[in-house]
Amino acid sequence: MNISAKDVKALRDKTGAGMMDCKKALTEAEGDFDKAIEILRKKGASVAAKRAERAANEGIVVTRIFNDGNSGAIVEVNCETDFVAKSNDFIDFANLVTNAVVESKPENVETLLSTEFKGKKISDALNDVIGKIGEKIEISRFAIVDAENGLIVDYVHHGSKLGVLVLAENIGSKYKDELAAMLKDVAMQVAAMSPRFVSREEVPEDVISKEKEIYMEVARKEGKPEQILDRIATGKLNKFYQETCLLEQAFVKDNTKTVGQLVDEFNKAHSADVKLKSFKRFHLSDENKA
Numbered sequence: 001m002n003i004s005a006k007d008v009k010a011l012r013d014k015t016g017a018g019m020m021d022c023k024k025a026l027t028e029a030e031g032d033f034d035k036a037i038e039i040l041r042k043k044g045a046s047v048a049a050k051r052a053e054r055a056a057n058e059g060i061v062v063t064r065i066f067n068d069g070n071s072g073a074i075v076e077v078n079c080e081t082d083f084v085a086k087s088n089d090f091i092d093f094a095n096l097v098t099n100a101v102v103e104s105k106p107e108n109v110e111t112l113l114s115t116e117f118k119g120k121k122i123s124d125a126l127n128d129v130i131g132k133i134g135e136k137i138e139i140s141r142f143a144i145v146d147a148e149n150g151l152i153v154d155y156v157h158h159g160s161k162l163g164v165l166v167l168a169e170n171i172g173s174k175y176k177d178e179l180a181a182m183l184k185d186v187a188m189q190v191a192a193m194s195p196r197f198v199s200r201e202e203v204p205e206d207v208i209s210k211e212k213e214i215y216m217e218v219a220r221k222e223g224k225p226e227q228i229l230d231r232i233a234t235g236k237l238n239k240f241y242q243e244t245c246l247l248e249q250a251f252v253k254d255n256t257k258t259v260g261q262l263v264d265e266f267n268k269a270h271s272a273d274v275k276l277k278s279f280k281r282f283h284l285s286d287e288n289k290a
Contacts, residue, residue: 003027011036040131056136058085061163061282062098063154069180072152072165073101075142076282080135085160090137093129097122101142109139143280150277153180155187164190165280175270182266188252189259190279195246198276199260203245211240247276 003026011022011033021040029035059078066072077094084090100106100117113123122139130137143165145152150169156162164187171179189195197203215233224232242248247260257265259276267274 003031007031007033011040056080056138056140057284058082059140059284060085060091060094060160061156061284062094062160063156063163063165064098064102065152065154066102067146069151069153069176070147071102072145072154072167073098073142074145074154074163074165074280074282075101076140076163076284077137078140078284079133079137084133084135084137087133089129089133093125093137096125097139097142101144105144109141112139112142141282143282145278145280147277151176151179151183153183153187155184155191157191162191162281162283164188164282166190167277167279168274169277170273170275172270172272175272178270179266179272179274182262185251185253185262186246186259186276187279189249190246190281192252193246193249194281194283195249195279196244198245198278199247200241200245203241208237211237246279 003023007026008019008022011026012019014037022036025036025039026033028039056078058081059076062075062077064073064075075094075098077090077097079085079090096117097112100115100122101112103117104112104115106112106115113121113126115122117125126137126139145165145167147167147169149171150167151171152165152167155164155166166183166187168179168183212230212233215236216229219229219232220226242250247258247263249259251257251259251262254262263274263276266272
């Protein structure tokens with residue numbers, strides 16, 4: 001059967017698949033346009049199955065602030081190569097996924113994949129883009145942050161490999177713009193210094209016990225007297241808090257103060273009681289993506 005270049009182009013415009021793939025699909029479908037689309041979609045699913053065991057360590061992190069700053073979403077979508085991560089098709093898909101997360105607020109990735117957005121299931125959109133690009137693509141994780149009386153600010157580092165959401169509570173409308181600027185600095189702090197907790201009060205007891213155990217054992221091996229091991233461990237634990245707790249970290253833009261002091265200064269200047277409540281930090285190299 002003779003397949004015209006016009007039909008091939010029309011199918012390409014509709015599906016985004018390669019010219020040769022469109023021609024083969026139309027030939028197999030004997031010119032039936034709808035059947036050719038179905039063939040291309042199945043091809044996408046086939047490519048996905050073939051690539052399933054491949055590593056998808058590249059990709060981008062996308063953030064979205066909505067609901068007048070009271071809600072935020074952060075999404076990580078992965079692929080195999082940085083070349084694909086920079087392509088329009090991949091970026092468009094990542095934005096589609098983020099918009100679906102914002103609109104539907106699914107519970108987890110599995111629920112997200114079965115969510116219908118703009119007339120198509122996300123899982124079908126995923127197979128379509130896999131078929132078009134030819135690489136393994138996966139939605140790794142996402143998070144949604146909501147605040148009743150708060151403000152959420154985002155920051156995405158150049159290259160979109162690292163994204164952050166920061167939530168502050170007890171805010172007032174009079175200084176919202178100034179607070180947003182301060183929180184942007186805090187979000188950059190989270191990106192740069194990778195804290196694990198907001199404050200030392202958040203650190204689980206088992207983490208504290210494990211740290212003290214390590215510090216005491218190191219001191220013991222150094223020949224320190226047994227009666228001062230606990231005091232040594234406590235001193236080192238304070239250093240641990242300064243490195244891992246956001247409020248106790250030295251502020252990257254002015255290391256003469258901590259992030260906690262930055263917030264205190266803001267509150268004093270605006271007669272406010274703003275509190276840093278939480279943050280989300282997604283980085284492509286994160287080992288634990290739970």
